[in-house]
Amino acid sequence: MSTRHPGIDGPVPAIGYQELVPKVRTGRRGRGVVVTTAGLAVAALVLTACGTDSSTGTTATTSSGARGPGGAGGGGGGQQTFTAVDLDTDGENASGANTAEVVTAVQSFLSTLSDEQKDTATFDFTDNVSRQTWSNFPASNVPRKGIALTDLSEASKSAAMAVVKTMLSAKGYAQVEAIQRADDWLQANSTSGNDSFGDGNYYVAVYGTPSATEPFMVQFGGHHLARNYTYKSGTASVTPAFTGTEPKAFTIDNTAVEPMKEKAGTAFAVFDSLTDAQDAKAKLSATVNDIMMGPGVDSGKFPTPEGLAVSELSADQKPLVRAAIAAWVEDAAPGEAASLLSTYESALEQTHLAYANNTSVDGESTYLRVDGPRVWIELVNTRSRSTPDVHYHGVLRDKNDDYGSSNPSS
Template sequence: MKKLIYALLPTLLLLSFIFMKMKKDPAKDFLNSLSPELLQKAQLEFDHSEKTNWHFVPSSMYQREGVSLKELNNNQREALQSLFKTYLSKSGVEKIEQIMGLEAVLRSMSGDSVMRDPGAYYVSFYGDPSGDSPWAWSFEGHHISLNFTIVGDEVVATPRFFGSNPATIPSGPREGERTLKMEEDLGFELINSMNSDQLEIAIFQEEPMREITTRNIPKADPLDPVGITYSSLNPQQKKTLIKIIDEYLSALPKALSNKKRRQVEDEGMEHLRFGWVGAREKGSAHYYRIQGLSFLLEFDNSQSGANHIHTVWRDFDGDFGRDLILEHYANSDHH
């Protein structure tokens, strides 16, 4: 039997090598699909200054690095879809498709084909996915900013921003369609389940916010510890709070979202706080935030007659993979 195994060993090693070569790598496949001209635009140095200069306004208002959707042919777009499906869940892919689709709605409402351009979303790579050093990629345009940093087998997916305008489509063939519906409805469910004593603690400001507090700053630090603590909620309210966190994580693949959820739990649920600002029903400006030891998520719906949502997840030390990169360099001899 041993002789047979030894005889087959070279064949098994060859098959293993062939399998590894055949194994798909969506990042490399996408870059390999690009022409030299597009590749030069798409791939930048890992420490390029634009890596942390993220934004969520229309591309006519903020010039982005990278290659745009409208520059890609069908094969290149398919390669980009494979990249999305690797680093996002089905729900995450649906969110970006819905948000990009709202550009056509805004174009029909405003007649502005320059600001409202569904093709003005950009993909950028920082560093080389083929090497053993950290690398990153981003996808960004109006109301979308997805930032992924890869260090070995570890993936960081923050800052992660989704927005929707209009949040509820007011007319036309898609009338009544709501993008980021669950993020809003679960917030209302939680705040409207509270008694008067809980509301006094949870509502930390009466004047409506005009924007998420952290905006698009490169590094988010913990905000003031406002709102009601997890420990002050009843069992059903605690479940709703976790549902909100899970909804924000649902854009990520299951393994990545589960890992982040475990991190939140391991840090201690008693450290979670839920804070609310503004109206407790649709139609008027409202805002909420959930903050833990290592992260913050924000929801705001105050612009355009409270029909314009901004949401974001920030990691205080982990945005753009800062903690992983520091650990990598500290443990790498060649650095």
């Protein structure tokens, strides 16, 4: 099977991600960040945030309709503040986690590092500012914690990616690879010529001592990617998770790649199925330009549910919503993915669908949302200066379990 893409001369094999089998470094000693904790909160680290321009330092201010709860800017604010808060370990983690396998993979990775590299890659589990530092900007714009793949030997890089592969499902890992390939494409083709693109500009960080019984966390991320996995015994928290791609579809090594083919496809299928009456209920009155509950929005306060209740959908439409949720959740390893999906599906009737602006696949600022008692998914078409077309930003959050915590708020 082949397809044609704009800008690609002639048919090429079409595959989705599921078929693709100045830096600030702060280690466990807290270099570069001063955190004073008195009760719940205090010091903040302010970083450049993600706007609609992913290739330069330019940021775009999100409209008032797209601002996060309490007036805080969401994924598109001009600056981003990470505040030290009391992240507990009482989140409603998914069961069935492959914690022992992740522990082994992390230990193997750390054993390949020099003492200096290990200090760069590891942090105290109580370093809550660092644990909440993630973004969809390139690391040159929003510095990441941990160590960059480009700074590792081939053996260490292979071991680092083995950690990521162990944390994720096969298709989740394939998507990571596809997003990195998109960044390689940008490095070669971006109109801005930004040398911060490329698969080496992704970072891995480990919080706490990997253990089968005590909590620890593994972060992996870079441009358009954030994985924050917190483990506690045989359970795991897999949010917040950011997934995006720029461009939406591209060709590399004579192969067409669409990193978010399933996530976007299942989401659009839900909204395409709506009747006119359902569509009217689902449409938001506010304008939304980018992710609302994105990087730096850790108040724990999500918008009041609005839009169309899934309970109002037909028997044929409801499975479409489940598929849209599964496309995000099943990035995780099979055990915790099944547990989470069961939890979210049990509250499907209380879940709401909402969109803003339009529901066109290539529409400017198309914004789609799935909002359940726990699950929160956003997908938006946003523009940058790297390419002339819109591209995807998306986020998965769990209202009771981000960072493995039930108390993300200060």
